[in-house]
Amino acid sequence: MGQSTSYSPGSGRAEAASQRKCAAARPKQCRRMRIRGAPEPPVLLLRRAVRDSAAVAAAPVLRLRLQEETAGERRRSGAGPGRGHDSEEPELEAGGGPPLSFAGPIPRLIVTREPSPSREEEEEAEAAAGPDLLAAGLEEGGEESPCSDSGCGGSPLPTFFLRKLSSSSSAGLSSASSFDESEDDFTGSDVELNGGQQLPPMLRSPEDNCGSKSWKKLKTMVHWSPFIVSFKKRYPWIQLAGHAGNFQAGDYGKILKRYCECEQQCLELLNKDSLHPYVPSYFGVVEKDGESYNQMEDLLSEFESPSIMDCKMGIRTYLEEELVKAREKPKLRRDMYEKMIAVDPSAPTEEEHKQRAILKPRYMQWRETLSSTATLGFRIEGIKKADGTCNTNFKKTKHKEQVQHALEDFVNENQTILKSYVTRLKELRTALEHSEFFTSHEVVGSSLLFVHDKTGLAKVWMIDFGKTVPLPGTQTLNHRVPWVEGNREDGYLWGLDNLISIFTDVIQD
Numbered sequence: 001m002g003q004s005t006s007y008s009p010g011s012g013r014a015e016a017a018s019q020r021k022c023a024a025a026r027p028k029q030c031r032r033m034r035i036r037g038a039p040e041p042p043v044l045l046l047r048r049a050v051r052d053s054a055a056v057a058a059a060p061v062l063r064l065r066l067q068e069e070t071a072g073e074r075r076r077s078g079a080g081p082g083r084g085h086d087s088e089e090p091e092l093e094a095g096g097g098p099p100l101s102f103a104g105p106i107p108r109l110i111v112t113r114e115p116s117p118s119r120e121e122e123e124e125a126e127a128a129a130g131p132d133l134l135a136a137g138l139e140e141g142g143e144e145s146p147c148s149d150s151g152c153g154g155s156p157l158p159t160f161f162l163r164k165l166s167s168s169s170s171a172g173l174s175s176a177s178s179f180d181e182s183e184d185d186f187t188g189s190d191v192e193l194n195g196g197q198q199l200p201p202m203l204r205s206p207e208d209n210c211g212s213k214s215w216k217k218l219k220t221m222v223h224w225s226p227f228i229v230s231f232k233k234r235y236p237w238i239q240l241a242g243h244a245g246n247f248q249a250g251d252y253g254k255i256l257k258r259y260c261e262c263e264q265q266c267l268e269l270l271n272k273d274s275l276h277p278y279v280p281s282y283f284g285v286v287e288k289d290g291e292s293y294n295q296m297e298d299l300l301s302e303f304e305s306p307s308i309m310d311c312k313m314g315i316r317t318y319l320e321e322e323l324v325k326a327r328e329k330p331k332l333r334r335d336m337y338e339k340m341i342a343v344d345p346s347a348p349t350e351e352e353h354k355q356r357a358i359l360k361p362r363y364m365q366w367r368e369t370l371s372s373t374a375t376l377g378f379r380i381e382g383i384k385k386a387d388g389t390c391n392t393n394f395k396k397t398k399h400k401e402q403v404q405h406a407l408e409d410f411v412n413e414n415q416t417i418l419k420s421y422v423t424r425l426k427e428l429r430t431a432l433e434h435s436e437f438f439t440s441h442e443v444v445g446s447s448l449l450f451v452h453d454k455t456g457l458a459k460v461w462m463i464d465f466g467k468t469v470p471l472p473g474t475q476t477l478n479h480r481v482p483w484v485e486g487n488r489e490d491g492y493l494w495g496l497d498n499l500i501s502i503f504t505d506v507i508q509d
């Protein structure tokens with residue numbers, strides 16, 4: 001890492017990167033797997049799960065132009081803001097053919113919400129009352145997040161091993177697709193460079209049987225990112241979710257995450273906030289091999305063979321401004337359609353099947369209601385255990401009992417670890433309730449990273465602030481009240497209440 005150069009935020013390079021905002025691809029994926037007999041690879045990239053949703057309202061007819069530039073080319077050129085598919089991307093057209101139209105109405109979203117325990121109820125370890133109904137209506141589907149990490153550029157890593165392990169990968173699509181493809185889900189090297197290791201049948205999940213052949217092939221391959229960790233204490237660095245190629249080793253005990261202006265601003269503020277003990281320490285912008293990165297604390301560095309879990313927090317996984325943008329300039333996503341049918345071929349509407357593409361909010365909402373996001377305010381994205389097993393097939397992990405089961409498995413029913421996690425989560429909740437930053441930000445798509453090891457050390461941190469944005473003026477959020485479009489509530493604390501309650505129940509059980 002000797003070549004890294006630090007820049008203070010606002011230096012020329014950082015500014016240039018800032019113009020670009022977060023332009024990194026986000027390949028992610030995970031499978032249930034056990035790696036035996038091989039030297040422990042430096043970095044394990046694991047794909048995240050897909051989640052369900054049902055979306056809303058009638059979308060306008062979309063006319064799409066031909067996409068002339070591949071996702072990778074856009075990334076390399078740094079075109080457009082956002083870590084995802086930004087609004088400055090060229091509109092997409094069918095390959096030379098007539099413009100495609102999209103007239104698919106997005107069904108109205110009715111999300112049933114499981115009861116959130118009050119603090120008192122929780123202390124009494126009692127479950128709350130019956131389900132509450134949250135109805136959210138969207139007028140149109142749309143797409144893309146302002147600082148989506150999924151758009152943040154190509155992988156700066158050598159590619160001989162690099163691949164995304166996304167269970168949502170869109171194998172079989174070509175970069176010449178006329179649809180807006182997710183960069184992370186659409187990396188040619190993914191297909192070409194993988195050895196295609198087939199998982200033994202007992203390690204496959206029911207979801208492995210969904211989708212196309214090419215899909216299954218991608219899902220059953222495991223690749224290690226060539227993240228050469230040159231720390232004194234050599235340990236494998238694991239990326240459990242998120243966009244592949246977003247991370248590199250940093251200085252000792254630090255990692256580099258592809259630059260995202262939104263995340264930089266959050267990390268700077270958070271490092272001065274009462275939440276500081278619960279977020280990675282931030283060390284500024286670093287330039288390496290022509291790319292900019294946010295350098296932050298490697299949360300795994302103090303652990304021996306850590307077990308890791310990523311839980312995405314909140315009732316909603318897209319920003320309100322993404323909906324607005326989607327209405328103004330809706331884009332069809334073939335990659336998201338592919339991800340959807342890989343999980344449930346009957347999920348798309350007739351129109352969506354015809355188009356072989358869906359709008360991003362539609363996809364995101366489908367993921368939310370398929371998993372526990374909509375009903376519990378959080379969802380498990382992935383779990384990697386110290387024994388090498390890894391699972392990111394939590395797309396359909398929706399009910400409390402399913403989550404409990406996953407948590408028990410994660411900690412191997414170790415009561416001491418469970419108690420440490422509950423203590424840490426409660427401390428975090430108190431810190432959140434008193435945090436100036438938290439009150440004044442919409443926190444979307446952020447995760448809690450759980451890490452423990454056999455020594456009994458167990459901690460939880462907040463990570464991923466690519467879609468955490470300041471509220472206008474003096475607006476504040478409660479983070480517990482239901483979201484209706486316009487109030488910007490994210491359900492973060494509601495989800496945390498539920499998470500604490502479920503952890504507590506596991507201990508009692």
Ligand SMILES: O=P(O)(O)O[C@H]1[C@H](O)[C@@H](OP(=O)(O)O)[C@H](OP(=O)(O)O)[C@@H](OP(=O)(O)O)[C@H]1O
Pocket residue numbers: 026048049050051083084085144145147148149150151166168182183242317318339360364367444445446466467
């Ligand atoms: O997990 P799967 O089912 O693959 O879906 C992913 C996640 O929802 C990502 O959210 P997060 O990064 O919070 O996990 C989202 O990135 P955004 O952060 O950009 O919304 C991706 O959007 P695209 O990057 O547009 O593909 C979307 O394809």
Ligand SMILES: Nc1ncnc2c1ncn2[C@@H]1O[C@H](COP(=O)(O)OP(=O)(O)O)[C@@H](O)[C@H]1O
Pocket residue numbers: 026149238239240241242243244246255280296297298299300308310447449463464465466
């Ligand atoms: N500071 C960190 N220390 C250790 N691991 C991290 C850290 N930040 C992220 N990770 C790992 O990378 C994964 C993806 O992180 P995230 O910030 O969500 O990336 P993305 O923005 O690409 O979604 C996490 O699930 C975790 O495994």
